[in-house]
Amino acid sequence: MDVTELALLKGKYQTRSAIATELINLEAILSLPKSTEAFISDVHGEYDAFQHVLRNGAGNVKQKIADLFAGKMTAKTIGNFAFLVYYPKERLAAVKQRYAHRTDDLHQWYFDTFERLIQLLHFSSTKYTRSKVRKALAPEFVYITEELLYGDFDSADKSGYYQQITENIIALQQADEFIIATCHTIQRLVVDHLHVVGDIYDRGPHPDKIVSRLMQHHSLDIQWGNHDILWLGAVSGSKLCLANLLRICARYNNLSIIEDGYGINLRHLSLFAEEHYQDNPAFHPRQLHSERPLSAAEKLQITQIHQAIAIIQFKLEGPVIARRPEFNMTHRRLLDKIDYQKKTITLQGKTYPLENTCFQTIDPKAPYKLLPEEKRVIEQLLDAFQHSDKLQRHMDFLMRKGHIYLTYNDNLIFHGCMPVDDKGKFQAFKIAGKNYAGKALFDIFERNLRFSYTHPQQQDDCATDLLWYLWTGPLSPLFGKHDMTTFERYFIKDKATHEEQTNAYYQLRRNTWFVDQLLREFGLSPATGHIINGHTPVKKGQNPIMANRKMLVIDGGFSKPYHKTTGIGGYTLLYNSYGMQLVTHQPFTSKANAIANLTDIISTKRIVDHAAQRKTVAQTDIGAELKQQVAVLRQLLAEKNQAVNG
Numbered sequence: 274m275d276v277t278e279l280a281l282l283k284g285k286y287q288t289r290s291a292i293a294t295e296l297i298n299l300e301a302i303l304s305l306p307k308s309t310e311a312f313i314s315d316v317h318g319e320y321d322a323f324q325h326v327l328r329n330g331a332g333n334v335k336q337k338i339a340d341l342f343a344g345k346m347t348a349k350t351i352g353n354f355a356f357l358v359y360y361p362k363e364r365l366a367a368v369k370q371r372y373a374h375r376t377d378d379l380h381q382w383y384f385d386t387f388e389r390l391i392q393l394l395h396f397s398s399t400k401y402t403r404s405k406v407r408k409a410l411a412p413e414f415v416y417i418t419e420e421l422l423y424g425d426f427d428s429a430d431k432s433g434y435y436q437q438i439t440e441n442i443i444a445l446q447q448a449d450e451f452i453i454a455t456c457h458t459i460q461r462l463v464v465d466h467l468h469v470v471g472d473i474y475d476r477g478p479h480p481d482k483i484v485s486r487l488m489q490h491h492s493l494d495i496q497w498g499n500h501d502i503l504w505l506g507a508v509s510g511s512k513l514c515l516a517n518l519l520r521i522c523a524r525y526n527n528l529s530i531i532e533d534g535y536g537i538n539l540r541h542l543s544l545f546a547e548e549h550y551q552d553n554p555a556f557h558p559r560q561l562h563s564e565r566p567l568s569a570a571e572k573l574q575i576t577q578i579h580q581a582i583a584i585i586q587f588k589l590e591g592p593v594i595a596r597r598p599e600f601n602m603t604h605r606r607l608l609d610k611i612d613y614q615k616k617t618i619t620l621q622g623k624t625y626p627l628e629n630t631c632f633q634t635i636d637p638k639a640p641y642k643l644l645p646e647e648k649r650v651i652e653q654l655l656d657a658f659q660h661s662d663k664l665q666r667h668m669d670f671l672m673r674k675g676h677i678y679l680t681y682n683d684n685l686i687f688h689g690c691m692p693v694d695d696k697g698k699f700q701a702f703k704i705a706g707k708n709y710a711g712k713a714l715f716d717i718f719e720r721n722l723r724f725s726y727t728h729p730q731q732q733d734d735c736a737t738d739l740l741w742y743l744w745t746g747p748l749s750p751l752f753g754k755h756d757m758t759t760f761e762r763y764f765i766k767d768k769a770t771h772e773e774q775t776n777a778y779y780q781l782r783r784n785t786w787f788v789d790q791l792l793r794e795f796g797l798s799p800a801t802g803h804i805i806n807g808h809t810p811v812k813k814g815q816n817p818i819m820a821n822r823k824m825l826v827i828d829g830g831f832s833k834p835y836h837k838t839t840g841i842g843g844y845t846l847l848y849n850s851y852g853m854q855l856v857t858h859q860p861f862t863s864k865a866n867a868i869a870n871l872t873d874i875i876s877t878k879r880i881v882d883h884a885a886q887r888k889t890v891a892q893t894d895i896g897a898e899l900k901q902q903v904a905v906l907r908q909l910l911a912e913k914n915q916a917v918n919g
């Protein structure tokens with residue numbers, strides 16, 4: 274606690290009774306059970322699946338219903354009730370249709386539902402103070418809900434009073450609103466704090482909706498993923514980050530996020546592409562079966578854009594790599610390793626034939642030189658990105674809530690890896706003549722990102738180039754692979770060249786000694802800490818829980834294109850007062866399907882660890898702050914008591 278906070282606290286509680294009341298309050302809070310945290314990762318634009326997980330409290334809502342109504346509800350009733358809590362509006366519509374001409378039955382349903390919801394709300398809020406619960410209630414229903422929540426239903430004197438309230442809710446046509454508001458409050462209370470472990474953006478269709486939804490969330494933090502960095506990088510002035518994200522949008526048939534989502538016009542790029550590129554199978558957009566099939570003209574247009582932006586990207590890479598020798602990426606300057614006549618490329622001494630080439634805008638004598646139109650297109654796009662209000666708001670939010678890593682309640686959270694050598698020694702990266710490794714490496718990247726973000730007009734400076742490095746550099750903690758072989762995958766058949774060698778971190782993190790060393794590096798205790806990562810999809814047959822249960826990887830693949838390799842629809846991790854649980858989600862098909870068939874996507878829960886004793890708020894980071902306040906208030910009270918007692 275700093276001096277101003279101390280002064281504020283002293284100023285706020287002037288009288289002895291005010292201090293005593295606050296002390297009683299704080300100490301009571303410290304003894305409450307620790308609230309529930311949920312971790313989610315690599316959502317990659319899959320808004321509906323993400324929403325579902327928020328609505329079902331990462332599986333927690335159903336668990337609470339099952340615990341509370343054990344022996345009183347069948348599995349089917351539990352499922353029905355759970356879906357009402359997840360999707361109250363849609364489920365209400367179905368119920369009202371069912372009871373269309375049976376008002377009495379509908380009223381009975383309302384009475385039963387009010388009672389169950391209030392019981393569930395009560396059960397979900399026992400860990401919190403009344404003041405916190407009040408903040409989670411819809412303002413228009415605070416009074417009514419509190420009466421129902423804390424009322425004494427058994428007292429004969431009051432039973433008429435409660436009956437009057439519930440009957441009036443129906444008579445005054447507030448029943449639906451009340452049910453919807455209460456369900457939202459329950460959703461909110463079952464998970465008190467959300468950690469988003471990176472990669473909100475790219476591949477899936479609606480990252481913008483995810484960010485808008487997160488902006489409404491009551492309590493969260495974000496660890497940036499390499500894909501999020503592309504978007505932050507573009508707004509910070511990196512043309513390379515911009516070219517990469519556009520290329521990925523074209524590749525996944527997602528250009529509408531740019532145009533419709535963020536109101537950025539792609540006309541110049543599209544016209545340029547149409548003029549210079551033809552059809553090319555290597556650049557066809559990937560399409561999932563569930564999507565509306567593209568017309569031939571649409572497909573051709575995206576294929577042309579895809580090639581145009583990919584070539585701009587490869588051209589832009591040359592000068593950045595050249596001006597930053599400390600990036601050690603000279604081998605990634607590829608356009609000067611091509612024999613344009615023979616259509617071959619020589620990599621590490623080996624020559625490969627090139628296929629699906631589209632090098633017509635490249636001058637073999639100056640392969641990295643942009644055509645004047647290419648220059649204009651990318652500059653115009655950068656300007657548009659930097660002037661989209663909505664994108665700016667979203668990126669501001671990502672900056673405000675985001676970090677490269679976070680330590681929170683004993684745990685270390687980051688998206689990718691800590692770059693290490695085979696022995697587990699932290700690898701050093703040189704920035705402006707100085708070496709950074711371990712925690713210092715994470716910190717210097719974050720400092721540069723914040724600098725670049727606040728200086729968007731500086732586009733060729735080191736801080737901005739480092740943003741692109743974070744996307745693809747061999748020592749980037751967000752990437753963690755030696756090369757990103759994008760070029761090879763478009764143009765070279767030999768799959769050996771497509772391989773992306775991973776940092777030794779991904780092997781070593783299976784070992785307890787290694788995880789302990791990392792926790793210590795960040796000032797955490799190996800006895801209580803965990804590391805939580807996203808980034809690498811946990812493939813079928815692999816275990817997401819490693820190193821004596823201290824290392825947890827929760828990229829289960831929300832991303833639809835990865836469902837085949839992971840076999841599941843994603844993981845979430847829950848950390849409550851009893852310990853940690855890993856929740857596996859089945860692939861999510863669509864919201865409409867989930868509601869119509871009541872198909873939940875939670876499959877299994879695996880206990881990661883189980884606390885012998887329930888953890889309390891006192892054992893959390895917030896608890897540590899509260900304890901400091903308690904100490905200050907105690908001292909203040911002692912001084913005041915002494916003054917009174919003389």
Ligand SMILES: O=P(O)(O)OC[C@H]1O[C@](O)(COP(=O)(O)O)[C@@H](O)[C@@H]1O
Binds near residue numbers: 757759773
């Ligand atoms: O599957 P795609 O779209 O070709 O993307 C592959 C690229 O994505 C990456 O895996 C990075 O994205 P992730 O952070 O989602 O793993 C690169 O290593 C790789 O080159």
Ligand SMILES: [Mn+2]
Binds near residue numbers: 472500808
């Ligand atoms: Mn990633």
